Each structure stands twice: as C-alpha cells, then as structure tokens.
Amino acid sequence: MCSAIAVNAPVGVMDSGVGGLTVLKHLTRQLPHEHFRYFADSAYAPYGNKTTAEIQQRCFSIADTLITQGSKALVVACNTATAAAIAAMRERYTLPIIGMEPAVKPAAAASKNGIIGVLATTGTLKSAQFxxxxEHYGQGVQVVTQACVGLVECIEQGQLNTPQTVSLLQQYCQPLMAAGADTIVLGCTHYPFVKKQIQEIVGPEVTLIDTGAAVAKRLQQVLEQKKILNTARDAGNFVFLTSGTEETERVMHQLWNAE
Structure with a gap:
C-alpha cells in the first residue's frame, strides 16, 4: 500500500531524453525536500516517430528501473509518452503516476483573440489524448497545430541557438504567426529550453505556455493525498540516469545548469 512507502523515498521522473529536465526544475522548486531520480531515455529519443507499442515497452522498462531504485511515485515528463503509455502504466503499477498534457485549457483562458498555436511532436498531435x-477545451477557440520534426534531436544535442535550430523554429512558428495566434503552447517538454528563441521569433506580445508548474503542483497534491510527502526539512537530492552516452550526460548537465 502507498501508506507503507517511506516518505523519504525518491520520486522517479522519466522522459524520452533531456526535455523532462524542464519539468524537473519545476518539481525541485515546488518540492525542495523531495528526492528525485531522473531517467533520460536518450538512446531511444525521439519518441514522436515510434509506435505506441514501442513507447509502452520503453516506459515499462524505465519504470521498472525507477521502481527497483525505490521510487514512491512516477512522473512521466513527456507528452508523447503520456499519450501513448500512461493508461497502460497505471494498469500495470500500483504507485501514483503523474503525466503531462499540452496546456490547451490555460491557453484558451489566456488568449485574447481566441487563436491558439500548439507546437508539439507528431506523436502527441496524433494521439487520442490530444x-x-x-474536444473538451478547444471549443470556441481556433487551435493551429504544428508538428516540429527534428527539433527534439537538436535539443538532445544541446544545440539551442545554432543556425539549424533557429531555422527550424522559424519554420514551425511561421504558420502560427500567419494564423494570428496570440498564445502558443509548448507541447513538448524539450521546447522550454528554446523558449527564449521562440519568443524572439514570435514577439513579446505572444504568450508562451508550458505545463511544468502545473505538473509540480499536481505531484504535491498526490503525495499529500497518499500521505507520502517528504516532511523532512533538509534539501532533497537528485540523480541523473540515462540510456544514452557520455555525451548525453554532458548535455544533461549543460541544460540543467543553464538559466
């Protein structure tokens, strides 16, 4: 039972690669006393071009690793993985599992002209969850979606401000700007790493929204409900794990320490 889990056990956080670090930053700010184990599945990134079965298999494998290390809860810090696998994970495991979803609801509330852009992976945009x-939150607003093929790969390599990355961002933002979107959802956890570059392209009058803060608040609620919130006053720690290479580890530390 969840009540038997040690409150000082870590929370496992998983993503297809380094993108979930943007979520982990929100988690550590919201829950500074919790311990975290972050797994970047960079050897198999991106998930956006993989089948549902392939994504589920990877999520099961990573979850098994994090649970073996004593995780008391899991955060699936990846929109594509959440869409493809979280239902199957909740059937398979008994511990709390928190997922992601593109922030369509807050974007609809924030938009002044009713035109919302969504930048996401192909897998997320094609999912039943999206x-x-x-269906639930897009009524009364115009939602313009854009699949960002190749962008995750650039960010996985730590290329945030290279000509190739900026060119991709310009290409993918252009249809949203042409449609008049005044609010853009960053529908992949990798994308907040290039938020500054996106803002420069679309202009300061366009609002950019990601879901990291909302996920952190939800995790806190769940830990409190399950009575497994860490009540210690010491600062928590975090450990990075990856299926990738030493280069992945270098990029992880580069992005974690970036402003």
Whole structure:
C-alpha cells in the first residue's frame, strides 16, 4: 500500500531524453525536500516517430528501473509518452503516476483573440489524448497545430541557438504567426529550453505556455493525498540516469545548469 512507502523515498521522473529536465526544475522548486531520480531515455529519443507499442515497452522498462531504485511515485515528463503509455502504466503499477498534457485549457483562458498555436511532436498531435483535449477545451477557440520534426534531436544535442535550430523554429512558428495566434503552447517538454528563441521569433506580445508548474503542483497534491510527502526539512537530492552516452550526460548537465 502507498501508506507503507517511506516518505523519504525518491520520486522517479522519466522522459524520452533531456526535455523532462524542464519539468524537473519545476518539481525541485515546488518540492525542495523531495528526492528525485531522473531517467533520460536518450538512446531511444525521439519518441514522436515510434509506435505506441514501442513507447509502452520503453516506459515499462524505465519504470521498472525507477521502481527497483525505490521510487514512491512516477512522473512521466513527456507528452508523447503520456499519450501513448500512461493508461497502460497505471494498469500495470500500483504507485501514483503523474503525466503531462499540452496546456490547451490555460491557453484558451489566456488568449485574447481566441487563436491558439500548439507546437508539439507528431506523436502527441496524433494521439487520442490530444484529440480529447481539443474536444473538451478547444471549443470556441481556433487551435493551429504544428508538428516540429527534428527539433527534439537538436535539443538532445544541446544545440539551442545554432543556425539549424533557429531555422527550424522559424519554420514551425511561421504558420502560427500567419494564423494570428496570440498564445502558443509548448507541447513538448524539450521546447522550454528554446523558449527564449521562440519568443524572439514570435514577439513579446505572444504568450508562451508550458505545463511544468502545473505538473509540480499536481505531484504535491498526490503525495499529500497518499500521505507520502517528504516532511523532512533538509534539501532533497537528485540523480541523473540515462540510456544514452557520455555525451548525453554532458548535455544533461549543460541544460540543467543553464538559466
């Protein structure tokens, strides 16, 4: 039972690669006394071009690793993995599992002209979960979606401000700007790492929204409900794990220490 889990056990955080570090930053700010184990599945990134079965297999494998290390809860810090695998994970495991979803609801509330842009992976945009979000929260607004093929790969290599990355961002932001979007959802956890570059392209009047803060608040609620919130006053620690190479580890530390 969850009540038997040690409150000082770590929370496992998983992503297809380094993108979930943007979520981990929100988690450590919201829950500074919790311990975290972060797994970047960079050897298999990106998930956006993989089948549902392939993504589920990877998520099961990573979850098994994090649970073996004593995790008391899991955060699937990846929109594509959440869409493809979180239902199957919740059937398979008994511990709390928190997922991601593109912030269509807050974007609809924030938009002044009712035109919302969504930057995301192909896998997220094609998912039933995203279709359900549009059905529930997209009524009365125009939602313009853009799949960002190749962008995750650039960020995985730590290329945040290179000509190639900026060119991709300009290419993918252009349709949203042409449609008149005044609010843009960053629908992949990798994308906040290039938020500054996106803002420069679309202009300061466009609002950019990601879901990291909301996920952190949700995790806190769940830990409190399950009575497994770490009540210690010492600062928590975090450990980085990856299926990738030493280069992945270098990029992880580069991005974690970046402003």
């Amino acid at each position: 279709a359900a979000l549009l």
